[in-house]
Amino acid sequence: MIKDPRARIVGKESWRDYFLMRLESPRIADRSRPGQFIMVRINAHHHPLLRRPFSIHSKNGKTIEIFFQVAGLGTDLLSQKNTDETLDILGPLGNGFKAEAELKGKAVALVGGGRGIAPLYFLAQELRSSGAASRIFYGGKTRADLPLRENLEKQGFDISCSTDDGSFGFKGFVSDLLKAELKKFTPARIFACGPEPMMKKISGTARQKSIPAEFSLESVMGCGFGACWGCVKRIKRGDGEELVKICEEGPVFPAEEIVWEEEEG
Template identity: 50%
Template sequence: MRHDAGARILEKQSWGDYHLLRFESPAMAAEAGPGQFVMIRTNPGGDPLLRRPLGIHDAGDGRLEVFFRTAGRGTALLAAKKEGETLDVIGPLGKGFRLDGPWKGQAAWLVGGGRGIAPLYFLGRGLKAKGARVKVFYGGKTAAEVPIADKFKAAGLHPAVATDDGSLGFKGFVTALLKRELADGAPRELFVCGPDPMMERTAAMALSRGLPAQISLEAIMGCGFGACWGCVHRIREDGRGHWRKICEDGPVFAADEIIWGEG
């Protein structure tokens, strides 16, 4: 874990409520893996006091990217940052997606909803580098809620878009699109990040088909590195439920480990 108190912002892009910040942090970029996250101080003045967790959207060449949706005061302050300003960042944190074994020629399907698409770009690039055939299911309420579909396309990550109102791509939930595609064949593994109901539904689809799935959970976090116990979730181990810290033991867990609806 690194602490960079002066990570310079190199680029900022915005699409309505969604924003991307690329910043310089060579040590963190060298260590980062897909599915890990950073904790960013959004206001050096101290309000909000707590850092905010954001998934690593991409990393490489001494730079990191975060992609986020404004949710409240912290993310609104981050969205107001400009190129040339600096960020105070801790990371990389947590246990990310596991990409064990050979992936050459194997199909990997990534399923993201809304801001949950953020960590799937870095993951998709990593899987593609291992020779996997990557397809990305990207869902949002409207076309405006899937602003980086073209970025996935440009990286050869084959996005299949679903919008609730049908303004872009498939009309309906991303889980409905996934269900339709699963009727024609299954990948080796699913990788999922998004709102809880979407992740729970996807986990159920995977489990009922005996399909491995890795799910990236979210929680409101105090510290991000195991000190406060603010982020616990019920996880199944040895047939029993245990409280596990999402920041330290996750955020990524296997679908069959997660006990939904108990925190």
């Protein structure tokens, strides 16, 4: 873990309540892997006190990007930062997706719901460079919740979209779009990030079809590196379950280890 107290904002784009920020942080960029995250101190005045976690959306040379949606005070304040300001960040943190060499030459499915697309762009880039063919499924409530669609298309990714209200692409949940498409192709692995009900449905579909799947879980995080126990979730280990720190052992877990909400006793 590297602490970079002066990561400079070198680029910023916005769409409604979604923001893409490019940060110059050479040492963190150098070590970042898809599915890992950074913890961002929002401002120097300790309000909000706790750093906020963001997936690494991409890396390019000395820079990393984060892509976020305004959810409350911290993300609202972050969205108001401008180019040339600096941020105090920690990273790269956690364990990412397993984009192994064994996926070379195979088709894989990447499923992002809303801001859950954030870590999947980095993953799609890595999979492409290792020779896997990614199909990206990108879902949102409405067309404005798909701000990265054009960029992903421009980069030549095979992308299918869904909106809950039918304003763009398949009408319905992205989990249902994936289910329909799985009648036509069988990916070697499914990677997903998004709201828990979406991931739970995808996990069920993957299990029915015997497709290995990995999910990036969210939890409220106080520190991001194992010190506060704020992020624990129950995870299947051996024949039982254990309370596991998502920040250290995750945030990415294989489907078979995840205890989805209604399963909790």
